[in-house]
Amino acid sequence: MPTSHLIAQVLNVLAAGLLLISFAMLSRRRTQRLITLLAWQGAILFLSTCLVAHSSGLSEIYYSAALTLMLKVIALPWILHRLIYQLGAQWDSEPLVNIPATMLVGLVLVIFAFGLAQPISMLATTITRHTLGIALAVILLAFLMMITRRKAITQVIGFLAMENGLFFAATSATYGMPMVIELGIALDLLVGVFILGIFFFQIREQFDSLDLHHLESLKED
Numbered sequence: 001m002p003t004s005h006l007i008a009q010v011l012n013v014l015a016a017g018l019l020l021i022s023f024a025m026l027s028r029r030r031t032q033r034l035i036t037l038l039a040w041q042g043a044i045l046f047l048s049t050c051l052v053a054h055s056s057g058l059s060e061i062y063y064s065a066a067l068t069l070m071l072k073v074i075a076l077p078w079i080l081h082r083l084i085y086q087l088g089a090q091w092d093s094e095p096l097v098n099i100p101a102t103m104l105v106g107l108v109l110v111i112f113a114f115g116l117a118q119p120i121s122m123l124a125t126t127i128t129r130h131t132l133g134i135a136l137a138v139i140l141l142a143f144l145m146m147i148t149r150r151k152a153i154t155q156v157i158g159f160l161a162m163e164n165g166l167f168f169a170a171t172s173a174t175y176g177m178p179m180v181i182e183l184g185i186a187l188d189l190l191v192g193v194f195i196l197g198i199f200f201f202q203i204r205e206q207f208d209s210l211d212l213h214h215l216e217s218l219k220e221d
Helices: 003-027 031-056 060-087 099-123 129-147 152-174 179-207 212-217
Strands: none
Touching: 003 031, 003 099, 031 060, 031 152, 031 212, 060 099, 060 152, 099 129, 099 152
């Protein structure tokens, strides 16, 4: 079996794992489990990026893989774990939509993503072009998780999962983004998580809860 074909098969398996993790995130209520699944998403992105770097011969993609490992597998999960322990938010509240209905909507979104990505993937020339549909499905599933959860920290996890899908889509279509853009996004993510952490503490202090429906009770003076 040619090496490129073998790498393509492994990338397809990793992409399938990324999609399964996205469905697992839809079915989990415990925030700590969601952070662990987010870290596993980062690990899959790290492995897939290393394989793409090896198959394409582009050494700069290895730097992107190292950045993914440090940020998505180590730094962000550690920061989020510290936040939920300090906030006492290990458990998520009941989702706005029950889990079976959410999973059904997720299946519809996956079918839509594959249909949408098919003409685009035919134009791509990368070894990962066939995984573009999965990348779009991961983005849509992460967005679905954001709009069906009440807790602010859970929605931040959904946002980070959506960014993982965007990163995987960029790798699938064009062998990733320029390094300067990736560094800028990484810095924005770190700063954003720190700012949101302060925001979480303010919500907790004001309402003794992280449920976003409390914000609807605020009225202008």
